[in-house]
Amino acid sequence: xxxxxxxxxxxxxxxxxxxxxxxxxxxxxxxxxxxxxxxxxxxxxxxxxxxxxxxxxxxxxxxxxxxxxxxxxxxxxxxxxxxxxxxxxxxxxxxxxxxxxxxxxxxxxxxxxxxxxxxxxxxxxxxxxxxxxxxxxxxxxxxxxxxxxxxxxxxxxxxxxxxxx
Numbered sequence: 320x321x322x323x324x325x326x327x328x329x330x331x332x333x334x335x336x337x338x339x340x341x342x343x344x345x346x347x348x349x350x351x352x353x354x355x356x357x358x359x360x361x362x363x364x365x366x367x368x369x370x371x372x373x374x375x376x377x378x379x380x381x382x383x384x385x386x387x388x389x390x391x392x393x394x395x396x397x398x399x400x401x402x403x404x405x406x407x408x409x410x411x412x413x414x415x416x417x418x419x420x421x422x423x424x425x426x427x428x429x430x431x432x433x434x435x436x437x438x439x440x441x442x443x444x445x446x447x448x449x450x451x452x453x454x455x456x457x458x459x460x461x462x463x464x465x466x467x468x469x470x471x472x473x474x475x476x477x478x479x480x481x482x483x484x
Contacts, residue, residue, distance in 0.1 A: 324362050324396075327388050331360040334380050346442075348377040354441040362393045410457075425463070434461035 335345070342360075346353040349370065358364035359374070366374065366389035374389075375381045401407050414421075425434060440460040448454045467473075 324394055327385065328360070328362050330385060331362070331389075334378050334385075335360055337380065338378055340377070345374075345377050349373040352440055352442040354443060359389060362389070363395055365392050366390050429463045430465055432463055432465035434459070435464050436461060438462035 335342075338345075340348075342353040342357045345351075345356045349356060350373065351359075351370070355364055359366055366386065368390065371386050371390065375386065402411060425432070438461065440458070442458045442460075444456040444458070446454050446456055
């Protein structure tokens with residue numbers, strides 16, 4: 320499975336390179352975020368049927384075979400060596416450094432809960448800072464999920480008998 324994924328990703332990346340388009344350009348053409356387009360082309364996201372024609376229009380050389388593969392639920396995984404990349408390392412470092420404060424603000428503003436990474440949008444944008452230098456803006460837009468109080472009366476297994484297999 321991992322080899323098949325690596326082969327598919329290699330083909331998808333080659334198509335993107337051949338197109339000469341950036342992830343942001345592909346995002347504009349498909350109505351997706353630039354990070355989601357990158358996730359699709361890295362087989363980290365599932366290509367929905369209604370999005371396939373838009374992606375094919377943006378990448379005309381996309382084959383039916385690749386579209387079929389992208390329509391399957393992906394193996395969402397990562398290379399553990401990825402943390403060695405300076406960009407990924409710094410991103411991880413920033414989340415770890417600011418994480419406790421971010422968590423406190425989420426809890427203060429929303430209550431006891433978390434930000435979903437499933438119902439989640441992410442984008443990377445380039446802006447000019449007040450000093451005129453390029454800056455990276457990362458947007459994490461996740462649904463708030465409150466933690467549940469675990470009452471036995473809400474457990475399906477406690478409210479009706481378990482079915483015998």
